[in-house]
Amino acid sequence: MKTIATISTPMGSGAIGIVRMSGDEAKTIASKMFDTKKLKSFEDATPNFMYYGRVKTDSFEDTCLAVYFQAPVSYTGEDVVEFQCHGGVRLVDEVLKQCLKYGAVIADKGEFTKRAFLNGKMALSDCEGVTDMITSESLSALKASSRLMQGGVSSEIKEYQKQLLDSIAELEASLDYPEEMEDESKSNCGHVLSFLTQNLQKLVDSQKVGGYIKQGVTVGIVGQTNVGKSSLLNRLLGRDRAIVTDVAGTTRDTLEECIEYKGVLLRLVDTAGIRETDDEVEAIGVERSMDIAKNSDLTLFVTPSERPMNDEERALEKSLADSGVKMIKVVNKCDLARVDTEGLAISAKTGQGIDELKEKIVDAVIGQSIDASGNVITNRRHAQAIEQALECIESAEQALYSQPTECVLLDLRQAYFELGKITGDSASEDIIDSIFSKFCLGK
Ligand SMILES: Nc1nc2c(ncn2[C@@H]2O[C@H](COP(=O)(O)OP(=O)(O)O)[C@@H](O)[C@H]2O)c(=O)[nH]1
Ligand SMILES: [Mg+2]
Structure with a gap:
């Protein structure tokens, strides 16, 4: 070369x-x-x-x-x-x-790392960890990609490939022997397959958290006018970003700002207060608020503490809950009278409950998984390969006692091949080229 x-x-x-x-x-x-x-x-x-x-x-x-x-x-x-x-x-x-x-x-772009891959210094997924690390915007993204680069994912996948190979070898050998041996091999294989299904499914499930880690978490701040949404945004940011007044309808457009908490990037979106309005501009804002409320990873539903929730608020809360929105009910202005107590009491004015709220936000979307030593899948390509492998394994499980062993072997070999796409053993040249073309020059 x-x-x-x-x-x-x-x-x-x-x-x-x-x-x-x-x-x-x-x-x-x-x-x-x-x-x-x-x-x-x-x-x-x-x-x-x-x-x-x-x-x-x-x-x-x-x-x-x-x-x-x-x-x-x-x-x-x-x-x-x-x-x-x-x-x-x-x-x-x-x-x-x-x-x-x-x-x-x-x-070429990424050619140094590509050579590292071709020379067997790194698995393909390790190489992807390198670019992910360079482009990480938050500490949690950096940690996940560093783990990827250091072979956390590739060594787990290689272990599963090894187990598949062992099963394949055992089943193949059993074909030349009497039936009792085939039965024993089948039973062993069944155990391996259910172990693999469980673990691979766990990896697939980690994708969601992986997405939050990599792209950050969108947190919509919604509620009626004058409940203190903009004040809450400012308090969470630690600076006066949004305009706050006691005039209802001050915020008309959505406003996005980021903070990092516990290493997780939170994209906070302040919205226009939701109410019936004749003002054309405000109405568009309200429509956007509903959009944010429904499409955020998490929605903070803010109500003021000095009065009970009104009918519109209850209707809004129900409609959000019905559309499956992940929500935290936040009762603001708890430095004033405490009438509404259904939710997390905070005060954007004094800062009371704010740390607890941040904690709850991260907890609601990431849970305990962030510091767990387990691998998190942050890459769609890896998830797809695992999903394909799972399909093959499922098909092998079904065939195990109902079809000739050769059919089972076909599925197992395909599952092995699918997993190899992650480490790069069985990735096509196109895929490899497209991965390295996203690298920066000189890496
Ligand atoms: N006492 C008190 N007043 C607050 C609090 N948060 C906001 N306010 C006041 O409520 C009014 C509306 O606040 P704003 O943030 O603009 O509400 P928004 O319309 O929901 O964005 C302003 O006069 C704020 O100073 C709070 O925690 N305590
Ligand atoms: Mg506002």
């Missing part, structure tokens, strides 16, 4: 800019353009050792650090050289050009 080179730090001026090469020629190319007092030639570089020296291009010279990683103990599994130069846009460009001039070719 050709030696590839690219700039691995973001475009722009910075303290340091890194130019990286991977491939058989990396060290030879580096030795033509980098000198250090420590070595006669960079060809003699000790692996994993940082050298201070000068990088020379046709147009200029700079002081620079260089490091060599020897195959297979490198990110890509090939010989790798990294130059850490001063981080000027033109500067790193010139260094890269020099690498290309001496025979390297420019790397």
Whole structure:
């Protein structure tokens, strides 16, 4: 394979800019353009050792650090050289050009990681963890992707593949022996299949939480006018973002702001108070509020504490509950008279109950799963492969005592194949290319 080179730090001026090469020629190319007092030639570089020296291009010279990683103990599994130069846009460009001039070719997006995959350094799902980590917006997303990258998911899947293989081998062997042995193998296989179904189903179910972790949780704040929705948004944000007045109908449009709580990204959406109105603009706002109320991952239904819930509020609460909306009933202004007590008492004014509310929000959508050591599926592609594998396993279970063993074997092999799409054993070239094309340059 050709030696590839690219700039691995973001475009722009910075303290340091890194130019990286991977491939058989990396060290030879580096030795033509980098000198250090420590070595006669960079060809003699000790692996994993940082050298201070000068990088020379046709147009200029700079002081620079260089490091060599020897195959297979490198990110890509090939010989790798990294130059850490001063981080000027033109500067790193010139260094890269020099690498290309001496025979390297420019790397595609994600090509370093793709080579790591092709050289067996990482499973495909581990590689996906790398980009997920880079694009993580919250701590929980970062943790889940870091777990993915470190092989949490791939090693679990590989374990299930191993169990499938063992079952396949046992069933195949039993075909050559008398019937008693086939019966025993079938019974063993039945146990393995129900174990796999249970565990794979757990992974599929974790998808929902996985989505919350990756994309954040949308929290709609809804209720009638003047109940303190905008004040609650401001209090949750810790700053005055939304306009608050005692004029009913102040908020007309929806307004979204994010906070992070316990590592989870919460997308808070303040809405216009829901009421009958003749005002055309406000009416559109009210329609949007209903949309948010119904389509959020979680809805905070706010009522004021100084009066009992009125008929419209009860009707609204019922209609939301009927449409399956996940809801927390919040009673605001509890610093005033306490008449309505059906819900979590808070005060946007004094801050009372706010921490408890945040806790409840995260608890309602993520529950205990966030810190659990279990793997969470955050990737649709992985979920699909597991769902396919589950279908095959189910079909194998049905066939086990009603069809010839060969039919069962077909299903088991297909299940094995489906799981292999996650780790990359059986992913098609198209899929692999499309995954790496989403990587950033230089990764
Ligand atoms: N006493 C008290 N007043 C509040 C509280 N929250 C909001 N208010 C007042 O209620 C009025 C309406 O608040 P606002 O946030 O605009 O309500 P919204 O229409 O639901 O967005 C304003 O005068 C706020 O100062 C609270 O917790 N306690
Ligand atoms: Mg408001």
